[in-house]
Amino acid sequence: xxxxxxxxxxxxxxxxxxxxxxxxxxxxxxxxxxxxxxxxxxxxxxxxxxxxxxxxxxxxxxxxxxxxxxxxxxxxxxxxxxxxxxxxxxxxxxxxxxxxxxxxxxxxxxxxxxxxxxxxxxxxxxxxxxxxxxxxxxxxxxxxxxxxxxxxxxxxxxxxxxxxxxxxxxxxxxxxxxxxxxxxxxxxxxxxxxxxxxxxxxxxxxxxxxxxxxxxxxxxxxxxxxxxxxxxxxxxxxxxxxxxxxxxxxxxxxxxxxxxxxxxxxxxxxxxxxxxxxxxxxxxxxxxxxxxxxxxxxxxxxxxxxxxxxxxxxxxxxxxxxxxxxxxxxxxxxxxxxxxxxxxxxxxxxxxxxxxxxxxxxxxxxxxxxxxxxxxxxxxxxxxxxxxxxxxxxxxxxxxxxxxxxxxxxxxxxxxxxxxxxxxxxxxxxxxxxxxxxxxxxxxxxxxxxxxxxxxxxxxxxxxxxxxxxxxxxxxxxxxxxxxx
Amino acid sequence: xxxxxxxxxxxxxxxxxxxxxxxxxxxxxxxxxxxxxxxxxxxxxxxxxxxxxxxxxxxxxxxxxxxxxxxxxxxxxxxxxxxxxxxxxxxxxxx
Numbered sequence: 001x002x003x004x005x006x007x008x009x010x011x012x013x014x015x016x017x018x019x020x021x022x023x024x025x026x027x028x029x030x031x032x033x034x035x036x037x038x039x040x041x042x043x044x045x046x047x048x049x050x051x052x053x054x055x056x057x058x059x060x061x062x063x064x065x066x067x068x069x070x071x072x073x074x075x076x077x078x079x080x081x082x083x084x085x086x087x088x089x090x091x092x093x094x095x096x097x098x099x100x101x102x103x104x105x106x107x108x109x110x111x112x113x114x115x116x117x118x119x120x121x122x123x124x125x126x127x128x129x130x131x132x133x134x135x136x137x138x139x140x141x142x143x144x145x146x147x148x149x150x151x152x153x154x155x156x157x158x159x160x161x162x163x164x165x166x167x168x169x170x171x172x173x174x175x176x177x178x179x180x181x182x183x184x185x186x187x188x189x190x191x192x193x194x195x196x197x198x199x200x201x202x203x204x205x206x207x208x209x210x211x212x213x214x215x216x217x218x219x220x221x222x223x224x225x226x227x228x229x230x231x232x233x234x235x236x237x238x239x240x241x242x243x244x245x246x247x248x249x250x251x252x253x254x255x256x257x258x259x260x261x262x263x264x265x266x267x268x269x270x271x272x273x274x275x276x277x278x279x280x281x282x283x284x285x286x287x288x289x290x291x292x293x294x295x296x297x298x299x300x301x302x303x304x305x306x307x308x309x310x311x312x313x314x315x316x317x318x319x320x321x322x323x324x325x326x327x328x329x330x331x332x333x334x335x336x337x338x339x340x341x342x343x344x345x346x347x348x349x350x351x352x353x354x355x356x357x358x359x360x361x362x363x364x365x366x367x368x369x370x371x372x373x374x375x376x377x378x379x380x381x382x383x384x385x386x387x388x389x390x391x392x393x394x395x396x397x398x399x400x401x402x403x404x405x406x407x408x409x410x411x412x413x414x415x416x417x418x419x420x421x422x423x424x425x426x427x428x429x430x431x432x433x434x435x436x437x438x439x440x441x442x443x444x445x446x447x448x449x450x451x452x453x454x455x456x457x458x459x460x461x462x463x464x465x466x467x468x469x470x471x472x473x474x475x476x477x478x479x480x481x482x483x484x485x
Numbered sequence: 486x487x488x489x490x491x492x493x494x495x496x497x498x499x500x501x502x503x504x505x506x507x508x509x510x511x512x513x514x515x516x517x518x519x520x521x522x523x524x525x526x527x528x529x530x531x532x533x534x535x536x537x538x539x540x541x542x543x544x545x546x547x548x549x550x551x552x553x554x555x556x557x558x559x560x561x562x563x564x565x566x567x568x569x570x571x572x573x574x575x576x577x578x579x580x
Contacts, residue, residue: 101560194540208539237546238539306523317500324501326573328564338578342501355502360516362500363488373523378536380529385537417515418522434540459541 003028004164005482008073008221011167015062015072022058022072025167026051026116029074033118033165036485039146042160044079044137045087046119058114069224071114076160076169079120080127081107081212082201090203091125091135091153094349095329104201105236106170106212106229113228118166122156125351126320127177127205129153130423133414134353141410142185143483144449148407151181154215158185161215162450163485168225169215174206175308176402176427178213179439183402183452186441186481188216188469190226193460194434195240198233204319206312207238209431219440219470223247226462242460250467256290258468261395265301266426272405278443278451279401285476286399286468296394298387301429303380305421308428310364310377316354317361323349356417385433388458397464398456400426402439406449430456438465441478448481487520488513 003011003025014020030048037043051074058072077083080090082100084107089095103111110117124134132140132155140155142148143163150159154171158181161169171178173191182189190213197212204210214225226247233239262283267276283293325331325345332344350358364373391398404425413420430437435456442453453472457464493513497504504512558571567574 098564101556101563195543234546234548238541238543240541300529303526303529306526309519310523310526321501325566326575327562329566331566335576338576339501341576343503346501347503350502356512356515358500358502359493359496359512360519363492363496363516363520366496366499373526375536376526376529376531377523378538379531379534380526382534382537383529383531385540418519421519432540 002032004032004167006167007217008069008167008224011073012069016067022055022062022116023052025072026055026074029118029166036163037165039141039485040143040159040163040165041138041140042121042156042163042165043076043119044089044091044122044156047086047117050086051116051118054116058116061114066114068113070110070228073115074118074167075110075115076118076121076157076166077107078123078154078157078169078171080123080172080203081170082203083107083117083120086120088120088203089137091123091137092350092354093136093330094323094346096136097330098328100201102201105198105233107201109228109231121154121160121169124153124155125354126203126316127153127172127174128316128353128357130176130180130420131413132156133410134351136351139410142407143485144186145407145447148409148449149184151184151403151407153177155181157215158182158187158189161185161187161217162483164482168217168221170212170229171215172202172210172212173431174209174312175431176424178215179427179437179452179454180403180424182215182439184407184450186450188219188222188438188440190214190222190438190462190465191430191436192226192230192462193436195238196436196460196462197229198231198236198239200233200235206315207319208315209312219466219473220248220251222438223251223466245463247463247466250463251470253467253471254290255286255468255471258291258397259395260286260291260293260468261296261391261398262293263296263298263301263391263398263400265298266400270404270425271401274445275401275403275405275451279453282442282453282472282476283399285472289471289475293399294395296391296398298391298429300380300383300387304384304428304432305425307377307380307384307432309360309421310373311381311432313357313361314364314374315361317358317365320354320358325349353417381432384429388433388435392458396457397468400454400456402426402452402454406445406451426454435459436462436465438469440469440473442476443478444481487517
């Protein structure tokens with residue numbers, strides 16, 4: 001195996017054993033990028049020079065006895081995470097030239113443990129999308145089938161891991177933007193509990209839903225990344241002061257005697273038959289591991305997409321008011337006055353999907369409509385959370401499909417926003433309730449497209465997700481394939 | 486129709502966006518379709534339900550008022566499209 005194909009833990013073992021160097025690992029990743037990036041387009045910008053320099057630093061650290069899991073490991077960052085002195089675009093023309101004056105807390109945390117940043121991964125503009133087709137910088141293609149989307153909004157982060165253009169990556173998840181692309185690209189993706197990972201330096205889309213999390217090649221790597229990014233941060237007022245366990249301690253533990261909830265509402269009309277088959281096989285594997293699967297009900301599931309598209313767009317319309325051509329980013333030319341400058345800047349700087357969501361959110365918050373939309377949606381959101389509270393009284397974790405279908409074709413849903421929104425139907429509920437969710441590969445369709453299974457747990461129970469996902473991964477022994485690029 | 490062209494134009498102004506006639510037409514149709522879908526919220530019983538605004542119970546996050554280093558003026562304005570004397574420059578507001 002080439003170095004760029006390794007997991008974090010396998011590469012770490014080689015680095016510790018002095019069988020290779022961080023510089024060699026970085027070079028291997030960039031060789032792969034040179035070979036396949038023209039087809040995949042996982043990145044908006046590459047950090048080649050910086051990466052080789054930090055890899056040299058990492059090699060010195062390892063020489064001096066650094067035993068960290070991430071020291072010298074090539075990692076990609078979604079281009080929504082601020083990197084000091086390095087362009088951060090959020091996939092938008094309106095931030096096409098933005099150079100952050102500070103690092104996001106997660107970026108600083110990864111730097112501190114010696115991770116090597118490869119580049120900034122492509123994404124739907126402002127993380128608004130489920131296919132990575134709304135990026136101002138062009139689409140990312142699914143490494144398993146270049147005519148198909150990688151999922152979104154963190155499609156670049158998922159595709160980069162799947163195509164071995166990095167070892168692991170960070171993305172963000174507001175309604176499924178880590179778990180859905182992880183599922184469609186055949187990698188592991190985790191959305192932690194809201195408040196578990198600092199959002200400082202994450203460019204805001206919907207502040208009550210946004211959460212940062214990892215994409216990795218296996219569950220053990222997911223635990224390693226979680227150890228690095230989870231922490232209380234005084235710079236994020238919604239960051240939670242809860243103890244962070246060693247997530248690696250949940251690996252290699254059995255799940256005998258666990259109760260796994262299977263929500264009836266997630267197995268109804270609209271699910272692709274091949275997805276259903278693969279997820280049912282996963283349920284059988286979990287049962288063989290000694291867990292008991294029971295049906296649970298989440299009665300407000302059918303409202304989740306509607307709640308989400310009010311709450312998320314309302315928050316977005318407020319968050320994106322700051323892009324006015326004054327302080328940073330794109331500014332339209334030849335405006336006669338300030339109002340015209342705002343309008344021209346925003347109309348030329350934002351793409352259609354972002355404008356659609358700003359419009360929907362502004363409408364939902366506007367005078368006379370607030371109660372009918374935002375207040376009502378926030379009340380139903382409370383019901384969604386109650387559903388989970390009730391379900392978790394009966395089970396340890398919940399198991400569902402991650403996405404109703406495997407990856408769809410480029411352009412298939414771009415003209416029908418509502419159909420695009422409905423592709424997040426199984427992932428949105430976790431963001432509304434603030435609970436953690438993890439997607440792990442569970443097989444392939446007949447056409448060779450990856451399928452993922454999602455585990456959900458109560459607040460701050462990421463350890464349970466890692467424990468059951470690792471137990472599943474070990475027992476299922478899903479065929480190891482690599483995309484033919 | 487859930488939303489009219491006039492409402493779309495009004496909301497666009499509130500959001501500081503502008504659209505040509507064709508875009509207004511398209512946005513009206515798309516927003517109408519999305520709002521019609523969202524109407525299903527009215528079927529949910531929310532009697533006595535408090536609106537949920539935070540996923541995790543939160544209180545005000547206070548900290549001690551201690552002076553600490555912050556961004557320099559130069560760094561704070563470095564991304565500005567037009568800068569003069571350490572400030573952002575914009576088109577004239579008052580005649």
